Amino acid sequence: MLVVEDEPPIVRVLVGYLEREGLEVVVAGDGESALDAVRAYRPDVVVLDLMLPGIDGLEVCRRLRTFSDAYVIMLTARTEEIDRVVGLSVGADDYLGKPFSPHELVARVRAMLRRPRVGAADVSTTRTFADLTIDPATREATQDGAPLELTRTEFDLLDVLSERPRQVVPREQLFERVWGGQWFGDDHVVDVHVANLRRKLGDDARAQRYIRTVRGVGYSMGADT
Template sequence: MSGMGPSDLASRAPRPPSGLRALVVEDEVKLAGLIGSYLERDGFEATLVHDGLRAVAAARDVDPDVVVLDLGLPDLDGVEVCRRIRTFSDCYVVMLTARADEVDTLIGLSVGADDYMTKPFSPRELTARIGALLRRPRRSPEPSEETLSFGALTIDLQGRDVWLDGAPVPLTRTEFDLLAALAERPRMVFARRQLIDRVWGESWVGDEHLVDVHVGHLRRKLGDDVASARYVRTVRGVGYRMGTGE
């Protein structure tokens, strides 16, 4: 387990045998060390930093598979750190917050976090959730089509690319997986729990309104209007389904 020093940012170390890297961004030094030790037991190479500015630099240098990111950080808060990381990385991000109110959770997720946990939490539960994220299958098309089109929206399921009116749409892994789940079965209405099972995994435990937050973020990127959605439609009292693009 390592902390980031000036010399650490000069060169990138080879990947550990497991191929997994984790960046823990937490200003509580003891908690950061505890999280790091649990991740190392699960085969990660864990790098620890304790402020927001160094977190962004470390994310560029370490190229992590997952970032555990505290919301309340010195220099830059977790929301801004997540926003900056999302400009160059699609790693999984798990946001930690000491405040249980919903606003902080929604703010964190709206900038591209994949999951969240409220302090205090069990480090074992955290590592279990990270394991579930990493086990999420990269979707293959059904039955054999690689590209799906819905009006001006094109989805390449194999290449994991999305275009709208010919322009690429930058989606996080979670946003793409959610869109792919809907697009693969466009006539099906998915309840929140069904989307949780398909995108986050059947072992995921938490607030199912997580789906609503990601749907909202996905709609913004697709320029979709809630009242007359073309791509991600709400079926009141049931859940979501894919729109036709019209």
């Protein structure tokens, strides 16, 4: 895994805790070297500080998402909700505010590494919703024949929602299926990821062409066509 942090004391603590868990850790201290490390080492998880010299964490995450599907946990000293939402909207899977507990960070990393690949119940069936096609076996989604660039989390959400058209999937079930029941954040995260997914689908939340919101419960997918 990759730790992107420019404060040596924090780096020492993070590396110590993660290595005691048996994880192989690579460290980068700025945005450019972080992107180079992702290309070179192909980590499964990236712990990414928001405030970095040169390219900041948001831009690193945005660029990383053009060539990597690694899980990204963003570290931020900013506590405003808009900053957390922006981080998730550029491709982060989770966030953790500073100061943070190293034990909690390790737990979140472990949870991500244990996350199941969903859709195992019916991976042989390609699902079609109007011009949207989802192939669980290859983990690919296309719209009008063009591939959609989805993060792991976005595809997993689409996979779960598309398994049973029109059936409402409660948020709790989405957490269980997509995050493997190991969740430490707030439930606003799932809403942001669904919003990101809708944006990539060109799905106006008011029109709800593909994904329908059931207030206070969860989400459902439109019927097969």
